[in-house]
Amino acid sequence: MRKQIYTWELHGDDTDGRLASSQGHYPPVGTENSILSGAFGNVQPARQTALVGEDEFIVIEKIGCTPGISPYGFRVDGAGNLVKWNPNMFINIVIDTTNYYQDPQNVWSSGVSGYASPYPIQTFDNPYYELWPPVYVLPDQTVDVRYTLFNDIQLSAENNDWTNIPYSTILAAVYVEYTLFDGTDGLMARKLMNLGIPVNVGTVENYRRLLLKSKGLETETFEFYLEAMRSERERRKRERKNQGVATQQDYDGDL
C-alpha cells in the first residue's frame, strides 16, 4: 500500500509566448488534454495513460488545479517577465471511456475548477470541493486525468504586456493524490469492494490481520466473510469513538 501523488505542470518556454515565437508549447484552449499522455507540460516520458495492473487497485482521493478566472490576473516583474498567470482551468477524471463529471443535464462537463479545488492550497484557501466518496480504479481499467484551459496565453501575449515567459513561471498545474494497493493488497482491496466495505488503508490492514489470524481460508468461507464484515464494522466504530466523531448509533449498537 503506497500513498502516491502525481503533479503536472506547464512551465514557460523562455519566449514571449506569441504564436510566431512559440509553436506547440502551449495547449490549445477549450480542449481537453491529458496530464499523463498529452503533448504539453511535464508529462511522463512514456506518454501512456495509466493502466491498472491485474494485481493493483487504485483509490483516487484528491484532485486539484491552479485557481483563477480572469486573464487580467497576470503579473509581470520589472524585467518584463510574466510571473503569474490565471489559466482558468478545469480538471476531469476519465476511467476507460467514462467521464467522472457530468453536468445537471447529464452530459459531459469540464470537471472541477481551481477555485473549487485549488492547487497549491494557500493560507487563505479553504476548498469547498472534496472527492468523497473516493474513486476506485479496478484492475485492467485505464485512468486518465485531463485538464482544460480557457484562457489563451498565446493570444494574450500578442498584447505585449510581457516580453518573456520564463521557465520558472508555472502557468498551470494539476495535482492528483491516490493510494496504490499493489500485489496481495490489491487482491484484498478487490475482495473488500466485493463485500461492500470501503477500500482504504485501515480496512485493508484489518482484512490482512483477519487473514493471518484465520491462517488462510481454512474456516468456513461464509463465516469468514461475515466475520470480516462484522470486524470491519466494529473497527470503524472504535475508530469513530477514538476520533470523537461517533454518533448515537455507534453507541447504541446497530446490528
Added chain:
Amino acid sequence: MSIRRQCYEWRNIGQSKNLLITPPLVSNNEFNDVILNSYPVSAINYKVGTASEKQFWCVVPIANNAVVDIFNGDIGNNLDIPGQLKAYQFIVLDGIAVYPETFNAQIIVNTTRYFQDPDGVPSRDGGISGATVPFPNGAPPSTATSLARGRLGGMLNIDFQEGLQPPVIIQPGDRWAVEVKNNSGKTWPFERGSFGLKTTTDIGVARCYIKYLLIDGADCIVAQRLIDAGWPLTVENLWRYKQDLIKSHIYAGMAELPDEIKNARRKV
C-alpha cells in the same frame, strides 16, 4: 451504478465572437452573452483603448435586482436544458456558494424555493448571500475600497463550511435549478464602465458554485430504501446498506435446506 461527487460552477463571462488577432475578423467588440455546455474561451484584450482594439474578455453586466438562473439564465455558461433527474437518479445537494457578497443564491426544486423569510415567503433577498457562503472560501470582498487597497483574502464561510445540513434531497423526476440575485443596489460589476467590464480581474466576476452527490443506477434503489427507512442519504449509509444486502445474501447461502432437498439422492 455509482455514487459520484459532482459540482457545477457558473460565471457571468461572455465569449468574444472574434478570437483571432489577424484577419479575417468576425467583428470587434462583439460578445455572446451566453455559451452553452462549456466555459467561454478568453484572453487579454488586444491593444485595449486603441483603434486596433479587439476584445477577448468581458464580463456580462447584471442589473440590480436581476435574478439569473445559473443553468438557463442566458448569461455566462449555461446548459441546453434545465436540470431534471432521470428515473434512476437521486441528488443530494449539500453545498452552495456565491460571489460577490452582495449576491444571493436560491435553490429551487420543482416549484419550491429552499430559502425563505421568517414569514414563510420565499427569501426576498433571493436566498443565501455571498457574505455567508463566499466563493471561493476566503475570497476578497468586492467593495471599491477593497479594490483600491488590493486586499487579499477576506470573507470566510464558517457557518456553512460543512455545507447545507441537512442537505437538499432531489428525487427522481424532480426538476431543479439555482438562481442568483444581484442585491448590490447597482448593476454588477458596479463603478465600472465598459473599460472596467473588459479589464476586470476575478474580483469583478460574479459566480455561483454548487456541490452535490449524484446517485444513479442501482444505487438509486438503495437510496430510495434508505429514504423509506428514514435514514440520512449519505455515502456511509449507502455503503452500509449495501454491506447489509451482501451480508443477507451470504446468510441466505448458509440457511438450512429443506429436508426433501437435503435428503434427496444426488444425481450426477
